[in-house]
Amino acid sequence: MRRFLVLTCLAALTTLPVMAQPADLGAPLTAEQFDARTQGRTITYSAQGQPYGTEQYKPGHKVIWAFTQSECKEGDWFQSDEYICFDYGDFVPLQCWTFYDSPQGLVAKFKGDTSGAPLISLSESHDPLSCQGPDLGV
Numbered sequence: 334m335r336r337f338l339v340l341t342c343l344a345a346l347t348t349l350p351v352m353a354q355p356a357d358l359g360a361p362l363t364a365e366q367f368d369a370r371t372q373g374r375t376i377t378y379s380a381q382g383q384p385y386g387t388e389q390y391k392p393g394h395k396v397i398w399a400f401t402q403s404e405c406k407e408g409d410w411f412q413s414d415e416y417i418c419f420d421y422g423d424f425v426p427l428q429c430w431t432f433y434d435s436p437q438g439l440v441a442k443f444k445g446d447t448s449g450a451p452l453i454s455l456s457e458s459h460d461p462l463s464c465q466g467p468d469l470g471v
Contacts, residue, residue, distance in 0.1 A: 358433035358440060364412035367432050368394070375462050376439060378452040385452055389462035397462050405464035416444055 362370060371390035378385045386400040396419060399405040408421035416429040429444040430452075438454035 358435055361415045361431040361433060362417070364417065366434070367410075367412075367417050370432075370434055370439065373459060374457050375460055376457050377455045378439075378441065379455045380452055381450055384455060387462055397464065399462060399464060405462060 368390075372392060373390065375387060375389040377387040384401045386398060386403070388399075389397040391397070394410050396408050396410055397405050398408065398419070398421065406421040406425060408419050408425075410417055410419045412418070413429060415431055417432055418427055418429040420427055430441040431444070433440040433442075438457075440454075441452040443452075
């Protein structure tokens with residue numbers, strides 16, 4: 334009986350990373366679906382259960398992004414193949430992601446990331462992003 338309990342516990346521990354991943358995500362969101370899902374919202378994302386950053390989605394494919402406790406960056410987004418790409422200007426490389434709408438929330442997988450650890454939305458609101466820089470987040 335004791336051996337059975339130990340084996341059961343070990344089996345449960347080895348499945349934890351799989352259980353932490355979102356279920357089958359289906360097809361990535363198109364630009365139209367992404368815009369309908371995000372426009373007018375401020376979404377906070379998590380990475381492996383820890384807060385990662387927050388993005389405010391504005392009309393006209395405009396965004397404001399801030400890593401947790403960081404200065405905000407204004408940018409634009411556009412669709413490129415299956416990816417939604419974010420351009421924050423000259424000092425930040427282009428950021429391309431596939432987005433999925435799942436029961437766990439909005440899920441984002443970074444282009445080229447083979448680790449399989451997506452960003453998952455923690456919270457959503459219609460409030461503007463509170464930024465440290467002047468004239469941002471309004």
